[in-house]
Amino acid sequence: MLAQFRLITFLFGLLLGVDLMAHASPSVVIVSSERSPAFVEAAETLVSELERLGVSRFDMLQQTALEFQRSGPGSPKLLVALGSQAAQAVAKTKPQSPVLCALLPRNSFEWVLRETGLKSSEQFSALLLDQPLSRQLELIRIALPAAKNVGVLWGPDSKSKELQIKALAATKLLSVVDGHVAEDSLLFPQLKKVLTEADVLLALADQQVFNAQNIQNILLSSFRAKVPLVGFSPAYVRAGALISLFTTPEQIGRQSAALAKDVLLGKGLPGSPVYPSQFSVMVNDHVARSLGLNLDEQALSARLKSSERAK
């Protein structure tokens, strides 16, 4: 009965929506890079959250980056770009409306800014996918209390964080063992060097260092060296990382809805990109067992949250 009602409402809404699209501009336009499940999930969460907050579904327009490029920006109250491509497509149109970029890492957002010459402001802000370094180090501290040396491999995209992480580590009584992987140089010697000294390897989003091609070998090497790897996505855990800290598309959608509500209520966007407040922890039990560890995702997540709240 409920499903029927929803279907009828959806169809009716669709008709109405088409009508609105033709005659009036919607208050929120959501542009996704593509229609893959992660993007759809994030977008749906955003829409339903906004709906829950009182924004009519018919006042929101979902588009792909391609569709957005064809129809133009219009003049909505808020543009939400999900993914790097969407962010780039939206940024290129230099819209008058405020733009919230979400579901993209910091590197991508910064690259979009460089490409379009825009500046991070209340008009053009982002909800990043990356986890803050402090949170990652905190997780290491909670999950692996014995680990003192955190291994990090710096690539061209990530080495800007070197100083920041070293400073942060010092505050948590951790030391950083690092190696630099230059473009077109072999990864393994640096990896070997790091693994011999580090107690834990922290993977940072850098295409030059961690990519689909070499993650398997890195994981294998770290596993052989009995150095657990802390990753930044569920895929790392599935590939053999001990633990991953990440924010799901749904969590992004929810946080995006909160930020969108502020805009609709007349407030501005945050002036600089913000890290996601919500996150998930995922543990590879097999790896944990083989390393002689006993970790619980929920417990870790809860401890990490309480630790952040305490701050």
Place this chain on the structure above:
Amino acid sequence: MKSLNIRQRMVWAVVLPVLLIAGLLTAVFLTARMSDLDKSYHLKSQALVRQLAVSSEYGLFSANIVQLQVLANAALRESDVISVTVLDNRAMALVSAGQRRFAAVPLLGRTASATFDARRRVDLLVQPVMPSPVQLDDFMEPSASGSVIKPLVLGHVVVEFSQDRLLALEYEMLFLGLAVLALGLLVAGLLAIQLGQGVMGPIASVSKLIERIGHGDFSARNDISPSDPLRNLQIVLNQTAERLASSREDLEQRITLATEALREKKEEAENATLSKSRFLAAASHDLRQPTHALGMFVARLTQLSHDAQTSSLIKNLERSVQAMQDLLDTLLDISRLDAHAVPVQLSSFAIEDVFEKLRVTFAVLAQAKGLSLHVRPSPLWVRSDVALLHQVMINLVSNALKYTPKGGVVVACRMLSGGQKIRIEVWDSGQGIAAEHHQAIFTEFFQVGNAERNRTHGLGLGLNIVQRTLKLLGHSLDVCSRLGQGSRFAVELPLAPVGLALPLSKQDIMAPLLEFEGCQVLLVEDDLLASAALESLLASWGCELRCAVGLPEALAQLKDGWVPDLVISDYRLPDGANGIDTIEQVRAWVGEATQACLMSGDMNQDLNEASKAASLTLLHKPVRPAKLRSLIRHLLVAKAAL
């Protein structure tokens, strides 16, 4: 193609299809199997290289030489692998195992490659080692960041595979296939021979049976076994043999019967001939005696003096007797020839002997008729009976002279090609013989143009005697003549090597009266008429005679101590006595080998032989006075020589 017998054809009929099918199957399966082997070899080698590449991934990533060496050594232990080399992404060989045959490593690319060195029969497989990608989160793979990560090539695995084992396997397969083919053929051949024997046995048995029947053995039968494939044929053959046997028996019976009948008929005919001969012999014997006597009387009569009229009459009478005696002589000759009573004494002699006699005999006659007679001399010798051949030639020449009114007669002989025979030819320029008479002239009493049987033209028995004589001698005779163009008779006889010539005896000189004056003669003759005639004739020759009709009388004549110079005895005497016994007894009585001769009217071979055994000359009645005189002269000369 030379013809094959049934057995060979059978073997071919079985072996050829088997050869075709087995050969085809072997070829198909061998090809399929070899292609499978080839495929599996390539698949295996590719799989090995790929597996090695995957296994080497981490070793290359971590430049773990020890691990790579272990992998390379392990790979080298796989079959067909000659060498294994692992190169890093700068084409530097990190590890290698085995002896490399390839001179240079081919270009290393991002794709797998395979090179085949046909000379060394080596496959060189190169496989790039790529890291195995792991699917990471979409939005953490920011293509938007600009830097596109190309798949990294960690290094290359180069493995050499030898095709030696594959080749050996393929050869083994080929050999096996051929062996199977050969075995199949052998089995098929044996089977064919076995089958052939199953069929050939009965056929051979049937053909043997037919052969035996063909050779006339109708008792031949084959044992028929129920499993015989040619059972019906065998049954029919056996029945045929039975029928043939019974029909032959039937036929033989009929032939026996017919032969029996023929034999009976022949015996009948022989009996008839025998009785005819007996009759003829008796008749001629009885006819001879008076003729003999008549001749003697006429001979005696001519010795007396008569007036001219009587003399002429006696001359005519003498001619008639002469003709009658000629006729009887000729008939006698024919009957002797018929009875094979003429002994043939073959000898080699110069033909010139015969020719000389011909010249002497016919010179006067030819001259009298105004004809030329030319007997060409010849140095050749022949093998024949001199007396019989002489008789033949006399007949032929006399015939020629008789039927030649003008011109002449030529006798010549020549050697025939081959040098085995000679041919004596008698040519005349006479009236000739029409072609239709060429056969008839040899029959008795046939005379061309003498239907009225004028006695002056002879008897018409000459050529008949010639033919019979030559038949007896085994010589051939042919005649060539055309009416009005003369005739040519030719005799062919065997040639003999030249020998020594005998001088001709010329004693036929007329003796005067009383030639044998004082000669004591004992005449034993039961026929009184013949005895009187002979007595008269002998007395005219000056002989002193004592006559006897039989053996007792003859012995009685000797009782007074009279010794005869000569005994002339008839063969058949009264009371079962014969001339030979009489002469023996007389000789026994006298005590010395008195000269003697026999006379007989019988034409009998036994008599001839008996007289010859007793060394007595046999005179056939009617005895001509001239002949008798010649004999007496001869005997008296022989007596004087003793």
